[in-house]
Amino acid sequence: MRVTLDSLVDTLKAAAESSRLRILALLFRGDLTVSDLTEILNQSQPRVSRHLKLLLEAGLIERYQEGSWAYFRISDSDAARDFVEGLVSRINDGDPMIERDLERLASVKRRRQERAAEYFSRNAASWDEIRSLHVPDRAVETALLKLVGKRPFQSMLDLGTGTGRLLEIFAPLYRRGLGIDMSREMLAVARANLDKAGISNAQVRQGDIFAPPADRDAYDLVTMHQVLHYLDEPALAIREAARLLRPSGRLVIVDFAPHALEFLREEHAHMRLGFSDRQISEWFSEAGLDLEETQDFEPRSGVQGGLTVKLWLGRDRRLLIADPSQNNATQRETV
Numbered sequence: 001m002r003v004t005l006d007s008l009v010d011t012l013k014a015a016a017e018s019s020r021l022r023i024l025a026l027l028f029r030g031d032l033t034v035s036d037l038t039e040i041l042n043q044s045q046p047r048v049s050r051h052l053k054l055l056l057e058a059g060l061i062e063r064y065q066e067g068s069w070a071y072f073r074i075s076d077s078d079a080a081r082d083f084v085e086g087l088v089s090r091i092n093d094g095d096p097m098i099e100r101d102l103e104r105l106a107s108v109k110r111r112r113q114e115r116a117a118e119y120f121s122r123n124a125a126s127w128d129e130i131r132s133l134h135v136p137d138r139a140v141e142t143a144l145l146k147l148v149g150k151r152p153f154q155s156m157l158d159l160g161t162g163t164g165r166l167l168e169i170f171a172p173l174y175r176r177g178l179g180i181d182m183s184r185e186m187l188a189v190a191r192a193n194l195d196k197a198g199i200s201n202a203q204v205r206q207g208d209i210f211a212p213p214a215d216r217d218a219y220d221l222v223t224m225h226q227v228l229h230y231l232d233e234p235a236l237a238i239r240e241a242a243r244l245l246r247p248s249g250r251l252v253i254v255d256f257a258p259h260a261l262e263f264l265r266e267e268h269a270h271m272r273l274g275f276s277d278r279q280i281s282e283w284f285s286e287a288g289l290d291l292e293e294t295q296d297f298e299p300r301s302g303v304q305g306g307l308t309v310k311l312w313l314g315r316d317r318r319l320l321i322a323d324p325s326q327n328n329a330t331q332r333e334t335v
Helices: 005-015 018-027 034-041 045-057 078-088 096-131 137-148 165-170 184-197 234-243 262-268 277-286
Strands: 061-066 069-074 153-159 174-181 202-206 219-225 245-256 289-297 309-316 319-323 329-333
Touching (some): 005 018, 005 045, 018 034, 018 045, 018 061, 018 096, 034 045, 034 069, 045 061, 061 202, 069 078, 137 245, 137 289, 165 174, 165 184, 165 202, 174 184, 184 202, 219 234, 234 245, 277 289, 277 309
Parallel strands (some): 153 174, 153 219, 174 202, 219 245
Antiparallel strands (some): 061 069, 319 329
16 A cells, blocks of 8 residues: 555554554554553553654554543554564664563553463353363364365454464454454453563453444454354344454354253353354344354263354455456445
């Protein structure tokens, strides 16, 4: 992507200052708050805020609100991300100032992980009760990886990301990943997990699954893992997810087959007791998707009245067609 000379000069001016370049190097490794950056840079909040304002105006970073906290991240724009990556990749991690910043960043991330561990310990009994009823998560993850394949792709969106596990397992394949969840507590867990795994090409943010803060026609893969049964309007959620897909993009849903375990509704806030293939197929069709594959995962052996986990893969019906007259630029055609 080419820009005007004046625009490039302005961008270079915004980055060409040691504190701002340090901020870019830090944000390239994950989203941070003003408080995080103030602590890491050992600078006053007004000064850090001023640097952030200049980087925002240059389009190199973005700001998003999560409750009363404001987070900053590298811009979603491919051009901005490529520009920042080009700068950051040339900085020697052994530089004394950068080395000190990374040590303080590690301290911030450790505190995140401690808070995440505390949240897990408070809720472990509830999650373990449900996990005991169905096939181990590892079996489903293995099937997901096989289904999606090994071919790299541009972008992934995980709706209801929870712990960020799907962003973690698909990280080697996508260039840019985004997870969305309504729970600030779960987002803290996801950030800690991504930090621990050393994943810098994925971000998480707070948002409503029915109005996700994500661009339409922008994602090659959208996932919804154990999300639909919490929703009162799952068909609407599928339609919204489909709008986010690029032509020929894929939507993968993992949830339960129909069951009669009423205690999940009463004690664990499940709105729906599973979904049939016919139901999902109809909702896919209404959303402009073709159901390409389904898979079943029976309950653990020996578990009476267990849950069958289902996997559904849908694909956007639109095709991407290369136009030789536009140097292989893509144009959309609805088929």
